[in-house]
Amino acid sequence: MTYGITHIVVVGGGTAGWMAASALARVLGKQVTVRLVESDEIGIVGVGEATVPHIKLFNNLLGLNEAEFVARTQGTFKLGIQFRDWGSLGSSYIHGFGTIGHDVGLTPFHQYWLKGRLAGFAADLDEYSVNTVAAARGKFMPAPVDVPASNPLAGIGYAYHFDAALYARFLRAYGEARGVRRTEGKVQHVELHPESGDVAAVVLSDGERVEGDLFIDCSGFRGILIEGALKTGYEAWTHWLPCDRALAVPCERVATPTPYTRSTAREAGWQWRIPLQHRTGNGYVYSSAHIGDDEAAATLLANLDGKALDDPRPLRFTTGLRKKAWNRNVVALGLASGFMEPLESTSIHMIQMGISRLLQLFPADGRIDPVLVDRYNAQTRFEAERIRDFLVLHYNATTRDDSPFWNHCRTMAIPDSLQSYIDLFLHSGRFFRNADEMFGVVSWVQVMIGQGVMPHGYDPLVDQMPEQDLPKFLASVRDVVSRNVDLMPTHQQFIDRECRAPAVAA
Secondary structure, eight states, X not given: OOOSOOEEEEEOOHHHXXXXXXXXXXXXXXXXXXXXXXXXXXXXXXXXXXXXXXXHHHHHHHTOXXXXXXXXXXXXXXXXXXXXXXXXXXXXXXXXXXXOSOOBTTBOHHHHHXXXXXXXXXXXXXXXXXXXXXXXXXXXXXXXXXXXXXXXGGGOOOEEEOOHHHHHHHHHHHHHXXXXXXXXXXXXXXXXXXXXXXXXXXXXXXXXXXXOSEEEEOOGGGOIIIIXXXXXXXXXXXXXXXXXXXXXXXXXXXXXXXXXXEEEXXXXXXXXXXXXXXXXXXXXXXXXXXXXHHHHHHHHHHTOSSOBSSOOEEEEOOOEEESOSEETTEEEOGGGTEEOOGGGXXXXXXXXXXXXXXXXXXXXXXXXXXXXHHXXXXXXXXXXXXXXXXXXXXXXXXXXXXXXXXXXXXXXXXXXXXXXXXXXXXXXXXXXXXXXXSSOHHHHHHHHXXXXXXXXXXXXXXGGSOXXXXXXXXXXXXXXXXXXXXXXXXXXXXXXXHOOOOOOOO
């Protein structure tokens, strides 16, 4: 097959740029040339240090060795996210990857749990999942290859924490080994074709002109190509997600790393904690309308595990979506395409999905057909809106009334699409996944229950199980989960055995 697009230019490095360049070189390397333009003088945002399980598909596409990847990026493993003080002050739950209990026929396990909970004999939902029990106990291991599907260990899902700068460096070495040509330089000017209006070339500060057939904009919030040159437009979602600033700071590691990310709700936002092998990443995402920058920095620094290793780095953002992620011959990825705050670690996932969609819709006849572009943009919007609703759920489903910020979040109007999900769940605990949206039943159920959205009833199919059998069924699931977690090594033991990173020079 002959490709009309033969020269692809990636503008910007970091996680988005090198993920795109590496994947394009891996999949299309025999048909296209890939050139990446970046400047060492321009730092990367680098807060995307936590991921979701989908990243394993991307790493598998590249053919990466997991142990090498984790060691080279100072990585650790992630079984889920612990949320503290979100539903109410003093509350805590874990949104775990993987499965909960085991379904009975077509009826999901949580429906049996709901009946038991309403009757007063079911334990907390966290106790019926290998992921959440292992996370709380500091245990970790992947599912054994030969484990039967009926064993709870078969349902383990996991992702990673890693140093974003090291990940970009790791992928740079990968990409360059497969033909990606890196050019050091700042984009000074974007040259548009006088007739088509497409991007014809980027001109660097030293005068070099870099031409391309297709451009990937990974230039961060600025969106040099997608916005600066093409004036695509931006749709803000701050009326639903009011946080607009963040402070990020690493601190010393003072304990063995937990196999989960921690998100702690604060007076005007929330604080993240991401444990790596060599340090801990921290940040405070907050609303500037409800707290000042200095107070936010003081709050962040007062709640670190260990000594801060730098001054807090400020970030300003507007949550939302570019009106078109693909416009003319420019595809925007990462922060250039929009911003979803890192509450559920979706940033790197959205980069990955943008790359996947581009590969699936890659023009093979030299024409960037509107049919392909429209499909790409429609799928991008669908994914972003569903993630948006999942994030809004965390803020809105709360009883907190201890600050103006939480009063606003608790009482604000929410998207109709989210309200319909909540209404259905409140009625009888039902949830139906909308097509291929990112978060499935297990995720929505855990967060709704964790935030205090408790259904009034349950699926009547549960009543087909004899009344006397339900307590025994729930107790058996809980016991089997606990005993299987007992057999797992600690998170640190697994890292030491399989993927310990080299020591960092002082």
